[in-house]
Amino acid sequence: MEKQELIDKAFEAMKNSYAPYSRYHVGAAVLTKDGTVFKGTNIENASLGATNCAERSAVFAAYSNGCRKDDIVALAIVSDGDQVCAPCGICRQVLSELINQDTPIYLSNGKEEVDMTIYRLLPMQFGLKDVIR
Ligand code: THU
Numbered sequence: 051m052e053k054q055e056l057i058d059k060a061f062e063a064m065k066n067s068y069a070p071y072s073r074y075h076v077g078a079a080v081l082t083k084d085g086t087v088f089k090g091t092n093i094e095n096a097s098l099g100a101t102n103c104a105e106r107s108a109v110f111a112a113y114s115n116g117c118r119k120d121d122i123v124a125l126a127i128v129s130d131g132d133q134v135c136a137p138c139g140i141c142r143q144v145l146s147e148l149i150n151q152d153t154p155i156y157l158s159n160g161k162e163e164v165d166m167t168i169y170r171l172l173p174m175q176f177g178l179k180d181v182i183r
Contacts, residue, residue, distance in 0.1 A: 063089035
């Protein structure tokens with residue numbers, strides 16, 4: 051699957067965004083080795099801390115369906131903001147454990163595109179290696 055196709059899937063997911071508080075809409079799409087795409091969007095809550103971000107929704111959907119990090123070949127994250135959506139700190143922490151360090155992460159807002167990896171977004175990581183000794 052082409053990069054642009056995965057980005058388009060993330061924009062499709064963004065249409066399902068539930069964001070009555072921020073009105074900031076985010077979509078994400080995880081591509082797996084067998085070509086399956088898992089979509090996710092941001093889902094807000096009146097108890098704001100209960101909000102789930104788009105990229106976590108998408109990666110959790112992939113894991114919920116039996117995928118693990120080696121199955122994930124790319125992740126697209128899109129928003130309707132003026133800048134591309136830089137993943138929040140909680141998402142960086144989650145992605146650092148659930149996808150590979152060099153897996154391409156495509157950020158887009160339809161005007162600008164940035165290619166990232168989780169290693170570049172979060173270089174000094176606290177992870178499994180620190181907790182499981
Ligand atoms: N949001 C995401 O979906 N992903 C991020 O990495 C940044 C923030 C969402 C959460 C919330 O619904 C809205 O954007 C504003 O913070």
